[in-house]
Amino acid sequence: MRWRRRWKSEDRTGTRSCPRTAFNFHNTFCMLINMGNIDRGCKRTISREEKVWQNELKDLIWLELQARCSGRTLAQQDMYLCSERKLVPALINNIMEYQFVNTNPCQSESKLHFMGHHDDLIDEDKCAAEDQNAGCLEFDCQQCSEAIGAAMRDVYSLLEAFNNAVALYPSSKAMMADHPQIATKAFDNRVKVGI
Structure with a gap:
């Protein structure tokens, strides 16, 4: 029914x-x-003034959080960041120019020769000098092991210093705005490969 x-x-x-x-x-x-539903309707566009204001507000919030976490006042944190950021260009230069120099090269007869290409190295003399200090093929060579360890410590300290420098900025875009050299392909390759 x-x-x-x-x-x-x-x-x-x-x-x-x-x-x-x-x-x-x-x-x-x-x-x-x-x-x-934003996709169907009209999108609200943010004006340039609003973007600038929002970015400044984000930066201020980031600065206040950094100051609070480090136990400093806002002015002290700002002074600290400014003084540390002055050291960043020298660090970038060190990264770009880093080349390991082996002070105690291996004297073994069985040398390891690098077979490949270097995008950063164009000079033939540099390639020949690298082949002389490349190392040997012996697994238990003490001198080569020490040289590799020293090179790895150098690279680690440079990468650690770079990570600390990145932490001085609220974003990677802000760091690239202050230091455009880090946005280059050559710098990116050096950092990704491990200098």
């Missing part, structure tokens, strides 16, 4: 008619869903 009542509300086209309240609810609900 109930089933017949449900279908008796159909009109001549074969569709059921809805009560007016359900129809109003459906329209209101669709409108609310569409209001929250």
Whole structure:
């Protein structure tokens, strides 16, 4: 019996008619869903002033958090960051110019020669000098092991110093704005390869 009542509300086209309240609810609900859908509707564009203000606010919040975590006042933290950021160009220069010099080269007869290409090194003399100090093929060579260890410590200290320098900025974009050299492919290759 109930089933017949449900279908008796159909009109001549074969569709059921809805009560007016359900129809109003459906329209209101669709409108609310569409209001929250950004893809369909108009996007709110942020003006240049708002972007600048938001970036300044983000930087200020970052600065306050850094000061709070380090136990400094806002002015002390700002002075600390400014003084440490003055050292970054020298660090970038050290990274770009780093080349390991082995003070105690191996005297073994079985030398290891590098077979490959150097994107950073174009000078033939530098390649020949590298081949002379490349090391040997002996597994238990003490001098080569010490040289490799010293080179790894040097690279580690440079990468650690660079990570500390990155931490002086709220974002990598902010660091690149102050030091455009770190955005170059040559610098990126040096850091990714491990200097």
